[in-house]
Amino acid sequence: MKLQDTHAQSEQTTQEEATTIGAPATSTALSTLFEAAADNLTQGELKYLAGMDECAQLEAENLSKSLMTIGCLIYDVDRLHEPSFSAIGQMFWSLSSQLDSIAGLIDLSSNAAYRLANPKTKANGKADE
Secondary structure, eight states: OHHHHHHHHHHHHHHHHHHHHOSOOHHHHHHHHHHHHGGGOOHHHHHHHHTHHHHHHHHHHHHHHHHHHHHHHHHHOOGGGOOOHHHHHHHHHHHHHHHHHHHHHHHHHHHHHHHHHOTTBOTTSOBOO
């Protein structure tokens, strides 16, 4: 009986955490992990994470080129080879996920850069005394 109660309680906690965190997204995962680890990161690790803005820029440039290619393909497509609505939907979900990843990298970089500039600030926003 106690095992079932423990399992039910654990499942309820997991559902509550999912509700608090939201739908699965790369940006949320990166933010959650950074907040959990921020107080234990070395200066070198913070510098590395602060450099993720360069990675985000590269990803944004790649995404721009992909969108240009997709636009050209759609413009030149004939009726016989038109993509299905399902394929278009999958393409947009993928693009949305890529943009979310870019946003997550920018946020991670910004948070790490802030921590480098303000080393006495804890993850909860309070300064060490």
